[in-house]
Amino acid sequence: MAHYVQAKKSLGQHFLADPNIACKIANSLSASEGWQHVLEIGPGTGMLTRFLVNQKGIKWHGIELDRDSVKYLQETYPELKEQIIHGDFLKFAPETYFGLTPFAIIGNFPYNISTQILFHVLKMRDRVPEVVGMFQKEVARRIAAPPGNKEYGILSVLMQAFYDVKLLFDVEPHVFIPPPKVKSSVIRCMRKENVHLDCDEKLFFTTVKTAFNQRRKTLRNSLKGMQVNWKGLPDHLSGERPERLDVATFVRIAKQAGVAL
Numbered sequence: 001m002a003h004y005v006q007a008k009k010s011l012g013q014h015f016l017a018d019p020n021i022a023c024k025i026a027n028s029l030s031a032s033e034g035w036q037h038v039l040e041i042g043p044g045t046g047m048l049t050r051f052l053v054n055q056k057g058i059k060w061h062g063i064e065l066d067r068d069s070v071k072y073l074q075e076t077y078p079e080l081k082e083q084i085i086h087g088d089f090l091k092f093a094p095e096t097y098f099g100l101t102p103f104a105i106i107g108n109f110p111y112n113i114s115t116q117i118l119f120h121v122l123k124m125r126d127r128v129p130e131v132v133g134m135f136q137k138e139v140a141r142r143i144a145a146p147p148g149n150k151e152y153g154i155l156s157v158l159m160q161a162f163y164d165v166k167l168l169f170d171v172e173p174h175v176f177i178p179p180p181k182v183k184s185s186v187i188r189c190m191r192k193e194n195v196h197l198d199c200d201e202k203l204f205f206t207t208v209k210t211a212f213n214q215r216r217k218t219l220r221n222s223l224k225g226m227q228v229n230w231k232g233l234p235d236h237l238s239g240e241r242p243e244r245l246d247v248a249t250f251v252r253i254a255k256q257a258g259v260a261l
Helices: 019-025 068-075 076-084 094-098 111-123 137-144 155-164 201-211 247-255
Strands: 037-041 059-064 084-086 103-107 130-136 164-171 184-191
Touching: 019 137, 019 247, 037 201, 059 068, 059 076, 068 076, 068 084, 076 084, 111 130, 111 137, 111 155, 130 137, 130 164, 137 184, 155 164, 155 201, 155 247, 201 247
Parallel strands: 037 059, 037 103, 059 084, 103 130
Antiparallel strands: 130 184, 164 184
8 A cells, every 4th residue: 555655754654564563553442431533643555544444433533744645545535534634733733623522542653753742642631541652662662661761751751640651562664664774662551540630730741841851960950940849858859860750759849849940
């Protein structure tokens, strides 16, 4: 199928060409959170799409930036024409298409915007109970990394604050057209039941990002512009570095902070 559309390097396109892998990704959706709509990001040549549109109980939608891919999908799936969105997911406003209805997200995400996709998902986390996505392997490992791991960072903390992240399986380069230079991994993110943190969430985001932007510094130094009341926290904490802290500890710090940036 992939030869109908030329993969564009500028869009980070690597078309999945193995139906067995596509089927495995599609079947990774749990569909256990009561949602019916699923949005595929970057369906490309429709390899994953064909396994999603036949799943019972879900209504497929796709958002694709590449005009050639949109045309191909419309010709291949004329019955889904109204469900194919020609646009940029990073500018996607879910209420335009789904109203207040929850929807899952799935896709073979373009590597050049994969982390941006998740940051956008976080903005609409109240609408998105589940995400299944293929990422560059090192990015997937970073998202799922536990505290104390060198890969643990901003995206690890923010995603794990609201979602349970699970690494599912790795994917070899040869199943793509063109083959990427790196291995890929598929992960599933299931939104936690309590998606609201016990702190100001905007301040929590700022605390995490500020701490990791200077990750080699101790928290006292990296967060010195945030007026943290360290006396309200364990004595050792100000001397720690951010990669050692779990979500709950970042929440505790955010509750003791007042932004002065």
